[in-house]
Amino acid sequence: MEALSRLDVSRPVVLVTARVSLEEIDYASLPADAYVFREGDVAAEDHYWFGREIAAWFVPPRQAALQKVRTTAYRGDYEIGAVLTDLRRAQQLVAHTLEGMVRDGQVEDWADYLVRDRATAEILADPHPPSMLTVMLGTALSLGFERLVVLDGQTDGTYVGKIRRSILTEDAVGAGLRSTSRVAYSYELGHLKRLRDAYPQASIVDGAASEPLKQFVSHAPEADGARMTPEAKPGADLAATGDQRLYARRRTPAGERRVAYVTYFDDDGYFWGALAMARSLAKVSSYPLLALVPAGYRIPDVPFLPENLVVVRAPRIRNELFGGRHQGRFEYTFSKLGVFALTFLDRGVYLDADTVVLDGLDELFDRDGFSAAPDFGFTLHREIFNSGVFAFTPDADVFRDMMAKNGSLESYDGGDQGFLNSYFPDVDWLDSSYNTLWRMLESNPGVVGLGDVKVLHFVGPKPWNREPELPESLVSLWLDRLGPDYLGYLTLWQLARERARREAASPRDGGPEKVSSARGPARDEAPPPEGDDGDAASPSGKRWLEAQVLMETGRFDEAEAVVRRNLERWPGSVRNLRILAQVQRRRGQRRASAGTYARLATTAGRRAVGIRA
Numbered sequence: 001m002e003a004l005s006r007l008d009v010s011r012p013v014v015l016v017t018a019r020v021s022l023e024e025i026d027y028a029s030l031p032a033d034a035y036v037f038r039e040g041d042v043a044a045e046d047h048y049w050f051g052r053e054i055a056a057w058f059v060p061p062r063q064a065a066l067q068k069v070r071t072t073a074y075r076g077d078y079e080i081g082a083v084l085t086d087l088r089r090a091q092q093l094v095a096h097t098l099e100g101m102v103r104d105g106q107v108e109d110w111a112d113y114l115v116r117d118r119a120t121a122e123i124l125a126d127p128h129p130p131s132m133l134t135v136m137l138g139t140a141l142s143l144g145f146e147r148l149v150v151l152d153g154q155t156d157g158t159y160v161g162k163i164r165r166s167i168l169t170e171d172a173v174g175a176g177l178r179s180t181s182r183v184a185y186s187y188e189l190g191h192l193k194r195l196r197d198a199y200p201q202a203s204i205v206d207g208a209a210s211e212p213l214k215q216f217v218s219h220a221p222e223a224d225g226a227r228m229t230p231e232a233k234p235g236a237d238l239a240a241t242g243d244q245r246l247y248a249r250r251r252t253p254a255g256e257r258r259v260a261y262v263t264y265f266d267d268d269g270y271f272w273g274a275l276a277m278a279r280s281l282a283k284v285s286s287y288p289l290l291a292l293v294p295a296g297y298r299i300p301d302v303p304f305l306p307e308n309l310v311v312v313r314a315p316r317i318r319n320e321l322f323g324g325r326h327q328g329r330f331e332y333t334f335s336k337l338g339v340f341a342l343t344f345l346d347r348g349v350y351l352d353a354d355t356v357v358l359d360g361l362d363e364l365f366d367r368d369g370f371s372a373a374p375d376f377g378f379t380l381h382r383e384i385f386n387s388g389v390f391a392f393t394p395d396a397d398v399f400r401d402m403m404a405k406n407g408s409l410e411s412y413d414g415g416d417q418g419f420l421n422s423y424f425p426d427v428d429w430l431d432s433s434y435n436t437l438w439r440m441l442e443s444n445p446g447v448v449g450l451g452d453v454k455v456l457h458f459v460g461p462k463p464w465n466r467e468p469e470l471p472e473s474l475v476s477l478w479l480d481r482l483g484p485d486y487l488g489y490l491t492l493w494q495l496a497r498e499r500a501r502r503e504a505a506s507p508r509d510g511g512p513e514k515v516s517s518a519r520g521p522a523r524d525e526a527p528p529p530e531g532d533d534g535d536a537a538s539p540s541g542k543r544w545l546e547a548q549v550l551m552e553t554g555r556f557d558e559a560e561a562v563v564r565r566n567l568e569r570w571p572g573s574v575r576n577l578r579i580l581a582q583v584q585r586r587r588g589q590r591r592a593s594a595g596t597y598a599r600l601a602t603t604a605g606r607r608a609v610g611i612r613a
Contacts, residue, residue: 003082003106004056004113004143007035012147014207014228015136016040016050021295021315023341024153024208025049026396029220030228034149037140039132041065043072046311047246048231055081058110058136061090066097073101075554077233084110084139110135116142119198128187137192141199149207149220192216209341209396229258229344245288246310247345252366257346259365261289264336265353266297266316268497272464272490273353276482278306280356287362289351292338301578302489303597304590314338320407321414333416334406339392341399351455352388354462356481359454361434364391371428373435375417376444385427387417388457389435438474450477464490485594489601544575556583572603 012031018040035055042054057080059065069083083101087094087109094107101107114120120138123130130138133152140148193216196204205220206213230246247258261281265274278289289306292314293299299311317334339350347365351357364371370392372385402423411418421427432440436453439460450456456474461467463478479487544566550559560583566576577600584593 003108004139007055007081007143009144009146011035012149013037013055013140013145014050014149014151015133015140016151017133017136017153020151020153020208022049022312023314023338023399025151025341025343026207026209026220027227027229027343028222028396029149029205029207031149031223032226032228034228037136039136041068043068043075043077046233046313048233050228051231052077052233053079053081056136056139057083058132058139059083059085060132061086061094063093063097066090066094069101070097073098080106083107084113084135086110110139113139113142117198119194123191123194126187126191130191131188134188134191134195137195137204141195141202146199146202148202148204150204150213150217151207152213153208189213189216209343209399246290246312248287250287250347250362250365252347254366254368257365258344259287259347259349260342260345261285261287262292262339262342262348262350263289263353264292264338266294266332266335268300268493269462269464270353271300272482272486272493273355273458273462274309275302275306275486276463276478277351277353277355277357278309279483280358280481281351282306282308284357284360285362287365290342291353292335294335300489300493301597301600302486303581303594303601304585317403317406319415321411321419334419336387336416337399337402337406337419340394340402341396342394343396345394347391347393349391350389352457354458355388355435356456356458356478357454358450358456359433361454364430364434367391367428368393369426369428370420370424371430372420372424373430373432376432376437376440384412384417384421385429386435386437386457386459387420388459389430389455390420391428391430438470441474442471464494466494488598492601544573544579547576547579551579551583551586556587559583574600574603577603 012034013036014030014034015037016039030050036050036053037056037058038050038054039058042057057069059069066085069080072078073080080101083098083106085094085107087107088111095102098107111124114124114135120142123134123138133150137148137150192213196202196216204217206217207220232245245260247260250257250259263274263277265271274291278291281289285308287308288310289308291309291311293311294316295313305311314335315338316332317337319331319334336350339348342348349361349364370390372387372390375384375386402419405423406419409419410422412421432448433452433454435455435457436448437457437459440448441450441453456477458470458474458478461469463470463475466475482490544563547559547562547566550556550562560580563576563580563583566573567580570576577596581593581596581600584590584596
């Protein structure tokens with residue numbers, strides 16, 4: 001029990017569960033000098049959301065979880081003070097998996113801390129086992145910490161503003177909390193209440209933006225002095241996701257500010273829109289663009305992303321106004337409201353992914369309040385603003401209030417634009433050049449010309465769909481911003497999507513409809529022959545899995561050797577080609593990686609349109 005006994009308990013401690021998403025973190029309440037207790041797969045995070053030092057990492061006694069600790073320690077991405085687990089249940093497994101850390105005295109039994117005090121010992125002996133949050137909190141209190149910030153959150157964006165715990169079964173999703181789950185969760189809250197009452201001298205506060213624990217503890221106040229800020233991981237795949245800056249510093253009349261542009265996309269069409277918008281933005285601004293993307297959405301395979309684009313995984317936020325009287329496309333448009341929870345920024349500018357930037361707009365970072373442009377299209381009445389472009393100041397209180405009003409605040413269109421117009425009646429109006437709807441160029445050519453436009457907004461028909469309603473000149477402008485190196489991949493995506501539509505429109509042999517998508521073959525199709533993709537259970541699958549593991553542990557030379565042997569036998573293996581491209585990219589071989597991705601795109605594209613090599 002030496003690793004944790006060396007901690008200075010006069011400092012604050014932040015307890016982070018695995019259920020927290022970026023939008024849950026209220027950075028204004030997190031002191032920079034706090035120790036951090038974690039659980040979950042921290043190595044999967046693409047940034048250091050809470051720094052690279054983990055004072056205590058709480059891990060369930062399962063082989064998969066322990067193996068992730070071992071891999072993370074091997075990579076050296078984090079400075080791990082101690083690993084706490086239930087040694088009573090898995091001492092031999094822990095000793096085998098974490099042999100080096102056990103030898104160095106870094107692995108401890110959390111029970112050794114929980115039995116110190118009566119309150120924590122009683123919870124440990126409770127017939128209803130404590131949750132990981134309870135174990136973390138009990139350990140910190142037994143050590144003597146008196147300033148504790150708890151960061152707990154939701155596991156699904158559908159439940160933003162509500163509470164969903166990992167104890168819930170999949171059947172409970174959508175049906176609400178079932179009685180058995182509610183009872184189980186009540187014991188977790190009961191443990192929290194018992195710990196709070198047993199340590200009256202300790203300040204236990206809730207640092208999550210949506211306050212999931214507000215029934216029992218107060219929200220964390222703003223931290224005095226320096227605060228935590230997220231940072232890029234030095235070993236990040238820079239060729240894939242730009243320079244990984246989450247913000248840049250800008251001098252403004254109000255002082256230095258941390259600023260960034262922000263967008264959101266959750267389907268392939270808007271992915272292409274985001275690429276074109278990011279590149280157009282890079283021509284006029286050096287500030288990063290954060291792309292909020294749902295955790296369940298898989299980004300299409302392209303050789304690289306624009307240098308200024310940083311992908312940040314975030315939960316969807318369901319529009320509680322969604323119903324029969326509103327258009328289905330509005331069901332998750334409230335997800336863009338998550339930008340107000342990005343409290344590591346002092347100021348942000350949001351851009352819809354169906355916009356392109358034609359002139360500089362960095363000056364929007366210098367303004368205060370909520371700024372937006374009128375919704376000029378066929379008419380020129382400045383009564384409402386368009387929510388495709390707006391400048392904002394992130395604020396956890398504002399985000400919490402928005403979530404509380406989700407479902408009750410009037411929205412004239414049932415979507416985010418109507419909601420924001422109701423929420424910000426005193427908007428700071430921007431000139432229409434900051435958000436020019438393409439139809440305005442057609443309907444009011446005497447008022448505005450393309451040379452006057454800062455941001456062009458493709459409301460309605462999208463240029464990546466090549467819809468005839470759009471003037472060809474504007475489609476060409478968008479394609480120019482996308483760039484020729486993405487054009488081939490866009491064409492392959494369009495061909496695959498068209499093939500899927502044809503199959504959906506003409507079922508074969510009068511049988512049941514085959515489900516297909518633009519991503520790959522229909523679900524009912526026969527699996528590809530061994531050597532195409534290599535199912536994990538097949539010999540080829542085992543070989544690409546071996547290469548994948550070698551790559552993820554940083555053994556790039558060995559990974560490349562394995563994958564090249566695989567490609568000699570299965571030259572059309574998509575998975576092996578993808579791993580080779582990733583290995584080359586992580587080693588900084590961008591030209592070689594681009595060539596491999598081109599080969600991959602050709603192979604995948606031929607299959608998408610029904611051509612076998």
